Amino acid sequence: MPQLDSGGGGAGGGDDLGAPDELLAFQDEGEEQDDKSRDNAAGPERDLAELKSSLVNESEGAAGGAGVPGSGAGARGEAEVGAEALGREHTSQRLFPDKLPEPLEDGLKAPECASGMYKDTVYSAFNLLMHYPPPSGAGQHPQPQPPLHNKASQPAHGVPQLSPLYEHFSSPHPTSAPADINQKQVHRTLQTPDLSGFYSLTSGSMGQLPHTVSWPSPPLYPLSPSCGYRQHFPAPTAAPGAPYPRFSHPSLMLGSGVPGHPAAIPHPAIVPPSGKQELQPYDRSLKTQAESKAEKEAKKPTIKKPLNAFMLYMKEMRAKVIAECTLKESAAINQILGRRWHALSREEQAKYYELARKERQLHMQLYPGWSARDNYGKKKRRSREKHQESNTGETCPVSSSGGSSPGHCMAAPLSPKGGGADTQPRNFRAWALWKQGLHLRSQKPTGGTAMLSPWEGSITAVAYGPPAPGLPHLPHLS
DNA sequence: TTACCTTTGAAGGCG
């Protein structure tokens, strides 16, 4: 299992990462950022930054202002409290210099957002996360954690919840599980030796597995009460040798090869159709047997899509942004995260791409017949009418404002329903980029092939595109 | 109660 260096050294070779096309994509991105740096004072990027800045500031003003009335310093104090709290847990991981790519973040003018923005970013996390495969983990015994009773597979407010792989890779040898796990035991057989440490599932039973797993996760960052966030858990008691208690997932613990342990837990991708926690087996027994088959069918758990790289990144960083920026609105937070994502170096992004690739690989192994199409229509989206309206793409804010940056189009105001976002359709961004001869990164070449097996060696290259049809990234897994 | 917002990436469908 490779130990992905978080620095520029081992995994480094960032220039070695990615297929040529991918490098091109990154190059374009970097050039764009460079342009931003060079042209910091003017230009469409600046417009974008200012626009976003105003948006973010508005949001922060709403969120932070309530907690710390009229005091930017106070807000900053909160952020510092959060940063301090972070530091307590990540003191040894603060490898990332305080140097900020300010041009990239100039849109975030709020000092509480700008300060410490990059202090605990991907590096700190991946120092601990990217440890493949799980080490023997002797002596690492994460503390049992109280079960949550909120939505299944969802963390408490502000608590980052990691994907199974994400957590697994950093929870090497869990030994205990919440008390309510016993009611949710699902026996599954090993499917592949490589995944034995992750989930043991029979492929045929995937779709029927109930997903009642609460996802106990202590807060990564002991938020100060002054931040206005409830603390659902006591601050994690970092046991010696247990670097990241929050990454210890009980379900993974159960399935992680603990001798004689009877159970494994479904992949968190399996959720009830409602997205809410399914009935416990005990409760289910109260159901009459006359429950219609159709009803049971309707209650079939939904297998969620595996998280992509950005989603994984968001999951990890959301709490930090919330803590630093005292933001709550996910839309605003996601904008910040999107900017941060673009500000990440190739190496940093590569780690998430690699993690996402493993997620997909695992997901593929667990649910062989699953297709993303299966979930189509389960989440009701905007009306077709809006889509059609948006497809016209004739309301391009670029053309109207003279902006030339794709990001300019992306900087649709955070408006209420029917506002700018609706006048700026999703595909508009693709249109705007295409119009400028650019390409979305999501449309980069397919057929990517991993040059790295996660189970071996260090990263020499990573293909970010989807695997070629029928060509798994990890040949020995399929 | 439910959809929307907002982000990027993956995947499937369609022309």
Added chain:
DNA sequence: CGCCTTCAAAGGTAA
């Protein structure tokens, strides 16, 4: 092959 659509997470917000 390129484009479009949908979904994945998250939580506040509006209908």
